[in-house]
Amino acid sequence: MKAYQEIIQWVNSFHEQGETIHVAEFLITEYNLNHPNFKGFELREKAKPDFILMTTEGILGGPQIIRIPENTFEFPLNLMLNLLAHEMIHVQQKAIETLVEDKNEREWQAYYENLFHKQFPQIPELSDFHKKAFASKALDYYNRMEVGSELQKKYVEQKVKVEMLLSTLI
Incomplete structure (x- = not known):
């Protein structure tokens, strides 16, 4: 895994180019968060500092997408990584073999x-x-x-x- 400061620089660089989904995909790979039940990311409306909404969407037992704010990476990276991990837990929970109803x-x-x-x-x-x-x-x-x-x-x-x-x- 790359050094945290290097990751922050990489995230900031791609975020400035509007590559939010690319950054999120990089982070789930870099931090080994991926799961076979994960279908991909989609963007949602911008978040506010006091309300950052990420959701995992899809039917129970089926592939899941994670919707993230288009400005996700304007916020502290450690918080965004925890929110991505939170949603990836939901991706796993909604897989047929590990279903949590x-x-x-x-x-x-x-x-x-x-x-x-x-x-x-x-x-x-x-x-x-x-x-x-x-x-x-x-x-x-x-x-x-x-x-x-x-x-x-x-x-x-x-x-x-x-x-x-x-x-x-x-």
């Missing part, structure tokens, strides 16, 4: 990955500000699972880790 479980798993980088350890850490935001979102999705359900029980140890992390960030 419950949306709350999918979001829980993706936010947990953003916080602890178990599947993608090469992704850089988030800022404490974003860790706090992502931990809060993870807990929101955990709490949307049926109270006392098998699903909540499945993730109770991870929930404790998220709560411990969050307590260190406050």
